[in-house]
Amino acid sequence: MEQLLTYILLFSIIIIVGLVSNKLIIPITLLLVIVGMILSFIPQFPKISIDPNLILHIFLPLLIYQISSFSSWFDFKKNIRPIALLSIGHVVFITFTVAYIVHGLIPDLGWPLCFVLGAVVSPPDDVAIVSIAQKIRFPNRVITILEGEGLLNDAAALTLFRFSIAALLTQQFSAAQTLLNFLIIVVGEILYGFLIGELLGQIRKRIKNTSLHMMASLLTPFFAYLPPLILGGSGVISTVATGFVIGHRYVTYFTPEFRLVGFAIWPMISFAINCLIFLLVGLNLRSIIDSIAPLSFNSILVYGSIIIFTVIVARFIWVFIAQVFLPRFLFPSILKKDPYPPWQFPFLISWSGMRGPISLAAALAIPILPNLGNGPNPRDLIIFFVFMLILATFLLQGLTLPWIMKVLNVKQIGEKEAYREHVNELLARKAMIKAALRWLKQYRREYNEDKLLCSQLKLAITEYRDHLADLKNRIDHHPEELEYESEANSNEENRLDIFLKTQLIEVERATLFQLWRRAKVSLTLRNKLLEKLDHRIKHLPG
Secondary structure, eight states: OHHHHHHHHHHHHHHHHHHHHTTTSSOOHHHHHHHHHHHHTOOOOOOOOOEEEEEEEIIHHHHHHHHHTTHHHHHHTTHHHHHHHIIIIIIHHHHHHHHHHHHHOOGGHHHHHHHHHHHHHSSHHHHHHHHTTTTTTTOOHHHHHHHHHHHHHHHHHHHHHHHHHHHHHHOOOOOHHHHHHHHHHHHHHHHHHHHHHHHHHHHHHHOOOOOHHHHHHHHHHHHHHHHHHHHTTHHHHHHHHHHIIIIIIGGGOHHHHHHHHHHHHHHHHHHHHHHHHHHHHTTTHHHHHEEETTTTTTHHHHHHHHHHHHHHHHHHIIIIIIIHHHHHHOOOHHHHHHHHOOOOHHHHHHHOOOHHHHHHHHHHOOOOOOTTTTSSSSSHHHHHHHHHHHHIIIIIHHHHHHHHHHTTTTTHHHHHHHHHHHHHHHHHHHHHHHHHHHHHHHHHHHHHTHHHHHHHHHHHHHHHHHHHHHHHHHHHOOOOGGOOOOOTTTHHHHHHOOHHHHHHHHHHHHHHHHHHHHTSSSSSHHHHHHHHHHHHHHHHHO
């Protein structure tokens, strides 16, 4: 009962903070961290600690699956080079850089613990970035790269974390064996993820009961995540692969009723989890400070500040040199296909390096260690350094991102992309209506002896032509004023029987999928128009 009341209290706080954040440019996740920090110092407020197993084994697979299944495989594949350089190369670079710096600052920690700290702080948190991107418009390629990085960097970081913990406990480390194990984990999880995605996709497309299908959907990330985790992997890569398989190959086979429910429930689940874990991060401030109370606070702050500076600067170095400059300098073919981006793009990617709850959960998962002589407990020290980094990057980078966007004049790029996306929506709707018209004309030719049916079809063709002409006029003159009209086809549909209505929707849906496969529409636009079609078919009589 006490835990139930605690969670009711936490979600009530989230709702109140959410109402406030609607009027601010600050994203709700950042505001929840700040509110949690304030509440942690109120004596009467219940003491709530983060359970690392809850975050790493329950929340993480749900979040990873939701993001990957709603992400575009086309965009991910198109940007695989910068994504891989960030999600793997950047994680390794930060791990080694931080380990080297910390070993110089605190030699008594030893190399294994320094690598543990480096691995823990290496992955940025894409959830924090995306929540800010919802308030301010990021350029599409930047957000694609950041989301792709967030999907895979946890896998690299958690794998390095486990190797470092093993080296700490056994006092044995082999770079060659570590690299081999890492490659085995990556390849094994990719294969398992695609296989389990295909298997579950085949099973789920046969489930017609929406409630049962939603239960299967909620279990999918755990079938993908837990077996590799039990076998010594991260589980993240397999979950990402499964999410891509389901979202790219099988979602089109699911029933319209389930798609409508899934498109509504999964973002809600992701939002609730994100809000909860960011609030918990803030609520842990008091207990973390208490744990390092016996230590020299000034020296710890100095060390923590150096670590923060190292992480921020190292990301700039990696992005500008290893990701942008070196590949194009060493391989002219890359430069030819993908010229240097505007300098604002890598700057924005570099500045979007906020750390989040996954880093804190990993730090809390470090086993209890003996004190360093008469000095501090290394576990408490690492947890405090990680919290300092999360707090500093959230406040420094998170709060300044809107201002950075304005100074870099990047917002206009995002607005132009949004305008093009709007035009693409109109063009897609135009293509769908033209396909429906072609089907109606062909159907009328086949049944030209049925006078009653032909009169209905003729009236429907006239209605579709009028709608097409209106759409063309709006595209040519005022596309920025258009919104999708879900009732646009209601007149002609009322004059047709259910069979013809269903066939017209299927023709429009098939056309939409063709446009998506030919990369004429984005995944977001595909899902938006698909949802409209699903609503139309759901409301058919009978």
